[in-house]
Amino acid sequence: MSFSMTGYGQSALQFGGYKITFEVKSVNNRYCEVVLRMPREWTGYEDMLRRMVQAHIRRGRVDVIINRELTDGAAGAHALDRNMVKSYLDAAEALVREYGFKGELTLQDILAMPGVMDAKEEASPADSSGELAGLLEKGLHLSLEALLEMRSREGAYLTADLTRRLDRLEELHTGISALAPLVVEEYREKLRQRLSQLNDGSFPWDEHKFGMEVAIFADRCNIDEELTRLYSHFGQCRALLLGSEPAGRKLDFLIQEMNRETNTIGSKCNHLAVVNLTLDLKAELEKIREQAANLE
Template sequence: MSFSMTGYGQSALQLGGHKITFEVKSVNNRYCEVVLRLPREWAVYEDKLRRMVQAHIKRGRVDVIINREVTDGAAGAHILDHRMVKSYLEAAEVLNRDYGFQGELSLQDILALPGAMESKEESAAADSSGELAGLLEQGLHLCLEALLEMRGREGSYLTAELTRRLDRLEELHAGISGFAPLVVEEQREKLRQRLSLLNDGSFPWDEHKFGMEIAIFADRCNIDEELTRLHSHFGQCRALLLGSEPAGRKLDFLIQEMNRETNTIGSKCSHLSVVNLTLDMKAELEKIREQAANLE
């Protein structure tokens, strides 16, 4: 099953007097890029949470946002972080003494400094780090399940669309295969008629040289190898779309190869019908490339 790189998931859990909200969204990206935004004091869990995401997502930019909200009626009392306040005062003293700054910290300034005051719930959460770690993993897991469900649903739509366009490519391929044997026959008749018009009896007709000329033309415009490789690429694309591994990058490579084979067919065979079919094939390949760029 192929997955899209676009998806969204959210969840929320309760921890003491706080509501922990989780939000995960992913968009297209060449590689797997995970960006985490969570409270500063929870940065210690960042690496483990990133590995959780990478275990499920192989390609795309994934933004993980974790917020903490105080629930109604549970604001709780705050306590002073003495070590943090002491470090602020010592830093202010050094600035005054060594760098010549003037001024003093007021009570209001100290209370407004980050980390100077800590809620009892935060202190309790810090003490029960094992419980917090489990809750963060649980919330992120619920988010990832919703994200993967959406990516899978979108991937199914993309797979159906790409399969339909592959069917169209095979129809065009069959049309080109049908015209290919006629190219040499038409060239033989055109050349024979042209020589007949030019022959005023001043030069002899040489059937052997005429046959050599047609043989050279047939070799130059032969597209059997290109048609065979295109048929093989169609089968590989279908296998990738039905497989369980990420298909986006491999599909991109196959589309480039199919474009190359189509260009070669157009340059080797100047038959009008074949040229028109190759143009249609290139248009379909461009549409496939645009859709495949959304696959993981």
């Protein structure tokens, strides 16, 4: 199953009077990049949490945000900073004295000022038994499950869309394969007509030279190898989409190869209908490339 690189998951747990929230977000990235943001005193668990993420995700940028806040009603949840209050009052008096401002500060004004009522920075509860480590692991695991579920749903949608587009590529391939033998036939008839119009009896008709010219053209515009390789790439793409390994990078390589084969077909086959079909092929391949860029 193919996974998308975009997703989101969250969870929340209670521990020691705290509510600990976990958010995991992932977006497209060429490699697997894990960025963690958490309280400073918990950075000792960063390697453990990073390895957890890397065990589940092979490709994409993953942002892990872990926050903690004291639960409502917890003792000492907020504290009054008297020094901050005094500095605000002194500043207000200075403004009145120096600039003549009028008005008075109310209690509501003072309490709303930044830094007056701050959450107390309490140390995390002791973790001698490893309980906090287990809780962080559990919370991140729950968030990762939600993230992976979203990535799986999006991946299934992308796989279905890419499969439909591969079906369209095969239809165009069938059309080109049917037209390929007619290219030489049409060239032979047009060349014969052209030579007949130009022949005023002043030069003899040479069937051997005529056949040589047609043979050279047939060899120059032969696209059998390109069509075979192109069809092989379709099968490889389908196998990647149905496989269990990340398919994004390999699909990107195959799309480049299919574009190369398509360009060769268009340049070698001097036939309007075939050229039009190759243009449709290139347009569909570009859509596939855009979609495949979202796959892990």
